[in-house]
Amino acid sequence: MNVKTLENLWTAFVAGERDFTGISLVGADLNHWSLARVDFWGADFSGANLAQANFRRANLKEAQFKNAILAGADLRWADLREASLTEADLSDARLEGALYNAQTCFPQGFSPEQARMWQLAPGAALATKDLRDRDLGGTDLSGADLSGTLLVNSQLFGAVFRNANLLSALLGDSDLRYADLRRATLMLADLHGANLRRADLTQANLIGANLRGCDLSETNLNGALYSDTTQFSRGFEVPDTLYHLAPGASLWGADLSGARLTGVDLSGANLAGANLMHADLWGACLANADLSGANLLGTNLLGTDLSGANLSQTNLMQAIIDLPGDMAAMVSFNGQPA
Amino acid sequence: MDDSPFRRIVLPALLAAGAGFAGLTWPLASDHAARLSERLPDPLGRWADSAMITYQHKEFSIRYIGFAILSSVAIGIGTAEAMRSHQGRVQRRQGLLDQVLAEADQDRPLADASSLDTLPAPGAEPPQPHRLGGVETDAALDWASLLRVPSVSDSLETETEGGGLLAIPIDQHSLYHLEGGGQNCCLALAVEGEYYSYYRRRPNLDRARSLVQHLQRRGQQAIATWDDSGYIVWVYRPSAARHATPWPALAASN
Known part of the structure; x- marks a missing residue:
């Protein structure tokens, strides 16, 4: 690393350049430099002096920090996925909200949880976190809890959100092309202006979601759930492969397994033969609904209004239930313990 | 002018x-x-x-x-x-x-200089297209042809001129999900029976070219495709012990 390269880096930085993907800054002295939000994807900082440097929200994915001095550096909300921090000096470095994954290498004895870093992995707990303006394309977040998460203007091309909980998540203007959103809960989520072209939303829960201004061309919406409160773009014709959840709806034989249907009003609906296995119907209204022959195996029925519901031949095995006395008698009559 | x-x-x-x-x-x-x-x-x-x-x-x-x-x-x-x-x-x-x-x-030593594709000489024959799932594409490693494409619009023009396909639009590729093998699920592109997983989206040709060259120097085989909003860079992933699920036929669903 010669001084001239550093001078040129500084000149380009001052001139407004922010993309330094793959740059080699081996042994560079960047002590106290302010490099917030700069893209250093795959950069090599081996042996560099980065003490007190500001890397806030910087993209440091796959960056190399072997023997780098990061003492007192500000790495808050930086993307450190697949970065190699082995043998780096992280003393007094601020890492709150920095992203990491299983491939990120930390110095021995370092605990990312104690440093309050956020792990991006399947099943991760990222509720209400700020992940806006990030390049998270191709990331596997299947089954993750992203309820209320801020993902506005994020790059989510090809990301995997299968079975993820995106309840009330803010995904406006994000790039979700080719994203896998199968069985994802997008209930009350704001997707205004998001690009969902060729995304897979099979059996996704879109109840109350805002899809105005979304590009839904060639989007797979088979078996997705929507309600009267779901807002589609003007002129969008809802395909009949979607399930319309409303009082009195005809959902005969519908596959609603694993769906989060908390508080949904399905009173008087025809759910005969429907598959509601492991669905969450907490606080839902199923009064006078026809559930004959429906599969409610492992379904959460706490607080569900089942008054007047037809439960003949309904499978309630392992269902979480708080039926009143008379209903409990009916379950017992069916010979299926709750 | x-x-x-x-x-x-x-x-x-x-x-x-x-x-x-x-x-x-x-x-x-x-x-x-x-x-x-x-x-x-x-x-x-x-x-x-x-x-x-x-x-x-x-x-x-x-x-x-x-x-x-x-x-x-x-x-x-x-x-x-x-x-x-x-x-x-x-x-x-x-x-x-x-x-x-x-x-x-x-500053970095080249991992394998011979693997780097070079710009074809002026007047040279365009690369011969290969077959991919019934769709014509130019190569498993189509970087040499990509270098010849100055922009998305130019590549479209070249394609219609019949001078051989250059940078291939993503829609023409076979997409899969790679799962298993103890690794995370990822979106992948099938090219002649080999899988390339999604790596990064780049806004223009220069950025895509830099990234592909960077990956090649690290010894990773990479290809690039383009779509209406830029270029997508994909890296080779050995498919051993991983299950490939085809991306659903989206066009038929709606």
């Missing part, structure tokens, strides 16, 4: 000089100039007066026109100098950036 010195330097200078001359000689031609000259403070007002009353101050008027000509020439030269300086700054900035990135590349 857009980047020519005439458009960037000479034309603005001529326009500025013309505007300057017109402004300075306006009092000679305007009826309202006399009223305006009365309001001007001395000696400017007297000067303007004498310039307008040509029969009384013929010599002075000629001198004034000479002054106007010289001033407009000075304005023109000044504008040209300013434009040239600005242009120089822009070029210097671009040069510095190129140098930074070039030096960064030089």
